[in-house]
Amino acid sequence: MEILHSYIQGSGPDLIILHGFLGMADNWKTLGNAYESKGFRVHLVDQRNHGKSFHHPEFTYKNMVEDLWSYMDYQGISSTKIIGHSMGGKTAMWAACSQPERIQQLLVADIGPKSYPSHHVHILEAMKSLALTPPSSRQEAGQLLEKKGLASGIVQFLLKNLERKSDQSLGWKLNLPVLYQSMESIGTALDPDMSYPGPTLFLRGSKSTYILDADLPQILGHFPKARIDEIPEAGHWLHAENPQDFLTKSLGFLTQIV
Structure with missing residues (x-):
């Protein structure tokens, strides 16, 4: 069994961060430092076939969720808070719906549960x-x-x-x-019957079209406690384009008592 590569920093409640398609853990180092300073044990994780993690011919959300559970088991993490951007957000959604007891809070950055056409x-x-x-x-x-x-x-x-x-x-x-x-598989929608009952925040970029107002009913169907907020002056790479507002709004969610 191969374990995902990660950078781990800080001590306190675990916070796992999953990057997007063609990204890597390194993309989140600046924000990772900020979360560490707020008292989190931060895990910046490279997903399979990305960064310094292992290469494998199979690449589906089912695979990536299994990788996440293996990583958490290896690190001795029974449950965690999680942030996922784009593809990483889809991985986090699939994980939260499949084993909700292992995800304390779910933060999804600029991706919805719907299917997306391939544009890469x-x-x-x-x-x-x-x-x-x-x-x-x-x-x-x-x-x-x-x-x-x-x-x-x-x-x-x-x-x-x-x-x-x-x-x-x-x-x-x-x-x-x-x-x-x-x-093509990266654009896959969540299965219709998948749901996660825990606290969920969707952050979208004000200049992005990945999450539309019309998507709210579908989002609430999967995530009944979901809230949608917006990062101003930011597109799909909202955490890089406006890191200060992303940090403020994500911390407001992650530090609330659940």
Whole structure:
């Protein structure tokens, strides 16, 4: 049994943070430090096929939830508070619905329980082109990705996934072939009968269209105690675009007595 890689910091109540598709635990280090300073034992976790965690040909939410339970068992965590962004939010939702007694509070960042069409194709195609002709430097990699039509913000986000391989060439940390094959499954909706009775907060970016007002009935159907709040001046990467408001609103939820 393989255990997910993580960075653990602080002491106190456990708080697990799950990154999104093509992300990694490193993306959350600044906020992780802030949560640690507020008295949490913070777990910044790399999901399978991402960051420093293991690569595996199977990549579904069922797999990722099983990885979460294995990680918690390994760390001696019976129950935890959890934050999940995008794909990590879907993993957290699936986990909370499957074993609600193990999730004390659920915070979902800019993703809903509904299905989403795949929209990562052009990003993954650009990443595949780099795998075919490895760049000599990060600067060259960034230029090549921008030539493929990717916005500079996306490019900087992706460049964090580059690492030096044993032959000193630059390559991707993440398992690009499996992620490419599995991108349709990342948009999967929760099963209709899944529900979580515990305290739940959905945070959406004011400039994002991932969670719409029309989604509220479906959200409440799965999460009857859910509340939706908004992070101003932020899109889908709300925790990076407006970290201060994200921190304030998430702490207001995570520190309440449940």
